[in-house]
Every structure is written in structure tokens, then in C-alpha cells.
Amino acid sequence: xxxNTATCSDAELVRKIRSSDSRAFQVLYFRYHDAIFRFLWFxxxxxxxxxxxxxxxxxxxxxxxxxxxxxxxVRAYCYRxxxxxxxxxxxxxxxxxxxxxxxxxxxxxxxxxxxxLKIDYETVMAGLSEPVRLTxxxxxxxxxxxxxxxDMLGISVKTxxxxxxxxxxxxxxxxxxx
Amino acid sequence: xxxxxxRRIVIRVVTGxxxxxxxxxxxxxxxxxxxxxxxxxxxxxxxxxxxxxSPPSMPDKKKQWADLEKRLSFSSExxxxxxxxxxxxxxxxxxxxxxxxxxxxxxxxxxxxxxxHQPVRDLVVYRSVRTQNGETKTWVLPxxxxxxxxxGSRLSVPRSFTPACREVKLQGEAFFDVMAAEGPxxxxxxxxxxxxxxxxxxxxxxxxxxxxxxxxxxVKEGTVRLGAxxxxxxxxxxxxxxxxxxDRRLPPSVPVPVDVNHRLGWMERRLVFEETPVREAFQExxxxxxxxxxxxxxxxESLTITAVFxxxxxxxxxxxxxxxxxxxYVYEKxxxxxxxxx
Numbered sequence: 172x173x174x175n176t177a178t179c180s181d182a183e184l185v186r187k188i189r190s191s192d193s194r195a196f197q198v199l200y201f202r203y204h205d206a207i208f209r210f211l212w213f214x215x216x217x218x219x220x221x222x223x224x225x226x227x228x229x230x231x232x233x234x235x236x237x238x239x240x241x242x243x244x245v246r247a248y249c250y251r252x253x254x255x256x257x258x259x260x261x262x263x264x265x266x267x268x269x270x271x272x273x274x275x276x277x278x279x280x281x282x283x284x285x286x287x288l289k290i291d292y293e294t295v296m297a298g299l300s301e302p303v304r305l306t307x308x309x310x311x312x313x314x315x316x317x318x319x320x321x322d323m324l325g326i327s328v329k330t331x332x333x334x335x336x337x338x339x340x341x342x343x344x345x346x347x348x349x
Numbered sequence: 350x351x352x353x354x355x356r357r358i359v360i361r362v363v364t365g366x367x368x369x370x371x372x373x374x375x376x377x378x379x380x381x382x383x384x385x386x387x388x389x390x391x392x393x394x395x396x397x398x399x400x401x402x403s404p405p406s407m408p409d410k411k412k413q414w415a416d417l418e419k420r421l422s423f424s425s426e427x428x429x430x431x432x433x434x435x436x437x438x439x440x441x442x443x444x445x446x447x448x449x450x451x452x453x454x455x456x457x458x459x460x461x462x463x464x465x466h467q468p469v470r471d472l473v474v475y476r477s478v479r480t481q482n483g484e485t486k487t488w489v490l491p492x493x494x495x496x497x498x499x500x501g502s503r504l505s506v507p508r509s510f511t512p513a514c515r516e517v518k519l520q521g522e523a524f525f526d527v528m529a530a531e532g533p534x535x536x537x538x539x540x541x542x543x544x545x546x547x548x549x550x551x552x553x554x555x556x557x558x559x560x561x562x563x564x565x566x567x568v569k570e571g572t573v574r575l576g577a578x579x580x581x582x583x584x585x586x587x588x589x590x591x592x593x594x595x596d597r598r599l600p601p602s603v604p605v606p607v608d609v610n611h612r613l614g615w616m617e618r619r620l621v622f623e624e625t626p627v628r629e630a631f632q633e634x635x636x637x638x639x640x641x642x643x644x645x646x647x648x649x650e651s652l653t654i655t656a657v658f659x660x661x662x663x664x665x666x667x668x669x670x671x672x673x674x675x676x677x678y679v680y681e682k683x684x685x686x687x688x689x690x691x
Contacts (some may be wrong), residue, residue, distance in 0.1 A: 342394035
């Protein structure tokens with residue numbers, strides 16, 4: 172029965188995607204598209220780039236479908252690809268900037284995007300190191316488990332746990348001041 | 350060292366990583382006021398951290414998918430084979446027009462034979478997908494419409510479901526993302542009928558009390574019609590951002606504007622209560638956490654609560670609700686019992 176392709180856990184979907192079931196892949200796409208887009212936008216603050224990268228993430232998932240592991244979280248796998256795309260993108264941007272002057276229009280949109288950020292979030296997060304912020308964000312706002320975050324960032328669960336406690340200590344300190 | 354261990358458990362519980370054993374352990378530890386203060390400060394930090402900025406608008410998922418489909422050109426890929434035994438036969442016949450007619454006749458006979466030999470369960474008119482308490486499921490209908498089923502719900506789809514004739518039955522709550530097609534898409538709940546063309550909306554259809562059915566509809570995009578089942582009263586028309594409900598078989602309520610994303614927090618695993626009667630809120634907790642909760646004092650039932658719980662553990666949630674309604678709870682032999690403090 173073809174409907175059965177569509178319910179089911181991520182693990183089941185992965186098994187089907189591995190055998191090139193495009194319908195199962197569609198279900199996965201609709202399940203995580205929004206979350207991955209939101210995460211990419213959060214990191215890049217650029218709608219077009221984020222939308223392009225979502226497509227890239229799922230293209231890679233499909234192209235590497237035979238390597239998917241049903242035992243592991245496919246959601247974490249999607250986030251990992253997204254994260255790597257962001258890191259590479261920011262690196263190449265960094266290089267560009269040292270050689271070429273930014274196009275004024277590009278500069279302006281970025282500035283506007285920044286102005287729209289909620290200052291609250293930024294101030295609260297300001298005191299945390301980048302890896303701690305990212306770990307906390309993934310757990311609190313993306314709903315990833317410790318194991319998923321560990322898988323995604325290539326670190327141990329212990330490290331995730333340590334970062335979470337650092338983040339929460341810091342936040343507790345901030346909240347007391349209010 | 351003891352202190353580090355305690356802090357570790359608190360953080361695991363609050364962030365939703367803890368095992369049953371750790372939760373029980375924490376309950377013991379919280380009997381000390383010092384521990385309690387720390388625990389409460391972590392809960393407060395976790396709950397009140399400001400939301401990160403979010404994108405001003407989301408890309409059109411269906412369009413994006415169509416693009417990706419083109420880019421990956423699945424048509425050239427090996428598709429899952431649905432009718433493995435007859436596929437070769439039809440291909441073979443198609444290439445030989447002379448015997449196509451005879452072939453068609455044989456195919457009809459074969460089909461008849463297959464139908465006669467269907468096991469009984471396949472003759473059942475509806476096929477249903479169910480979620481237990483504590484689980485949600487995504488389901489794609491044959492017309493490409495998507496359904497996200499909330500906890501403890503059931504969706505029945507007739508075998509006759511086609512893009513031209515789309516009717517399903519729902520008990521519980523589900524979010525529908527309906528693909529536009531020739532015919533309308535209809536949802537029957539116990540007491541109401543919801544009719545749509547192509548749109549996104551939420552239907553909540555549960556028993557408020559024994560045998561008192563209520564159906565609530567919240568529209569995210571497009572237009573939806575809502576009417577009481579088997580009654581001649583006029584339907585109401587709901588557009589994006591509106592909510593209306595049908596109580597028993599009474600005429601539908603006047604649509605009111607609501608904050609859709611807030612109301613549909615369940616889709617992101619948030620528990621949202623908006624002046625929700627305590628009784629209904631506890632029913633929701635039972636479905637969400639798959640636990641058993643007994644409400645001891647009847648006078649608590651008349652209270653309402655307004656709150657959002659973002660992926661917190663059951664104990665944190667119960668604790669806050671009890672605080673708000675001036676009640677206490679105990680956990681014993683697999684049941685939570687809530688009773689008034691007075």
C-alpha cells in the first residue's frame with residue numbers, strides 16, 4: 172500500500188530513501204524544510220542564501236542516500252550539512268572581503284538585516300563563546316537532543332552537556348540582574 | 350562533587366534529556382530548599398531566554414520542492430515499483446497492438462480474480478492512521494496533501510479517496526496542508542463538517558466531556574468552510590488567521606482572529622494553553638506525556654490557565670500549573686494526583 176511510505180519514523184524513511192524511494196524523500200523534505208531554513212536564516216540573515224542552501228542540503232542528502240545510516244538521526248545529518256555550508260560560506264566571505272570591497276548594496280542589506288535583530292537575544296547571548304551559543308541554540312530552539320548535537324558537530328555528548336551547563340549558568344546570571 | 354552531580358541532573362531534566370530514574374532522583378533532591386532555589390533559577394533561565402530572531406517570511410515549500418524535483422530528476426531514477434507482477438505484462442502488451450485487445454480481456458479476468466481473493470481486511474472501507482499518546486505522525490494522502498496528526502488522534506481515509514473525491518474522518522487534532530485539486534477536500538468529525546479547496550489549517554475535534562463533542566478550526570492560509578453535521582444551519586467561512594468552533598450540533602461560532610503560530614505551538618512540540626479549562630489542560634498533558642493524571646478536587650475544574658510550555662518535562666509543567674491554581678501534586682504508583690491546597 173503506497174500510503175505506508177508516508178507515515179513512519181525517520182529511521183523508516185531513511186531505509187526507504189536508501190533504496191531510492193523519492194516519495195519517502197519528499198516526506199523528509201516537507202518534514203524538515205522549515206526547520207533547516209530557519210536555522211540557515213538564523214546563521215546567515217539572508218533569505219536568498221538560506222533558501223538556496225536548503226535545496227543544497229537536501230540535494231546532498233539525496234546524492235549520498237546510500238551512505239545514510241538508519242540507526243542515526245537523519246535530522247542531525249541535515250543540520251550537519253547545513254552547518255558545514257554555513258561555515259564554508261562565511262569563510263569564503265571572509266577571504267573575499269580582504270581582496271575585494273563589498274558591493275555597497277550587499278553591505279546595506281546586511282546592515283538592515285542586523286538592525287532588525289531583536290537586541291534582547293543578542294545581549295543575552297553576547298557573553299557566550301560561539302560553540303556554546305550554537306550548542307545551546309540547537310538544543311533549546313531547534314529541539315535537537317544531546318546525541319544529535321554531538322553527531323552533528325563531531326564532538327562528544329559530554330562536551331555538549333558541558334556547554335549546556337555553561338550556557339545555562341550564564342543565562343541564570345543574566346536573569347538575576349533583571 | 351555531590352553538588353556537581355545535582356546540577357548535572359537539574360540541567361538534564363530541564364533540557365529534556367533525563368531518564369525516568371534521573372527525574373525520580375531529582376524529585377527526592379528537591380525536598381531541600383537550597384536545591385529547589387537552584388532548580389527554579391535554571392527553569393526560569395530556560396523558559397525566559399528570549400527567542401532568537403526568525404526569518405520575516407518562509408519560502409514556498411511546495412514550489413521549492415517542485416524545483417528540487419526537477420533538479421534531481423527522479424523520473425530517470427528507479428522509482429519504487431508499485432505493481433511488480435503486472436508491470437512487465439503491460440509493457441509487453443503495449444509493444445504488440447495485435448494482442449492488446451485479448452490482453453486487456455485477460456487483464457480484466459486477472460483483476461477480477463485478484464479482487465475475489467483479497468483478504469477480508471482489504472475490503473474494509475476506511476484505512477486509518479492513529480497516534481498514541483506521546484507521539485505525532487506525518488501522513489501524505491494520495492493527492493499529495495499532508496497531515497500532521499497530534500497526540501492521541503485518528504485519521505480515517507476511505508479506499509475510494511481520489512484527487513476528485515476527497516473525504517476523510519478525524520478524531521482528535523491534526524494540521525492539514527491541502528493540495529489544490531478539482532474537487533473540494535472534506536473532513537468529517539463527529540459533529541461537524543469542514544470543507545476546503547487548497548489551504549493550510551488545523552482541526553481540533555475531541556470530547557470536552559463524555560459525549561460532548563467540540564470541533565475547532567484554525568486557518569493558517571486560504572479559506573475553509575465549517576458547519577455542524579446533519580443540520581441546516583448556515584456554514585461559516587473562515588479565512589487566514591481566524592478560528593471558529595462547533596459545540597455539539599449547534600451552529601458554528603462567529604469566527605474570531607487568533608495568533609495562528611502561537612495557537613499551533615503543538616506542531617513544534619510546545620504546549621499552549623489560552624484560558625484553557627484546567628480539566629481540558631490536564632487531558633492535553635495526558636496525551637502529550639502519555640501519563641495518567643487524576644484531578645482530585647472538582648472545584649479546580651472550573652479554573653482556566655494561560656501558559657506556554659516549550660518542551661519542558663512533565664514535572665516542571667505540573668509544578669507550574671499547580672502553583673498557578675493553588676494546588677499540589679504527588680506521584681504514586683504510576684499516577685499523578687492533583688489536589689487543592691485548601
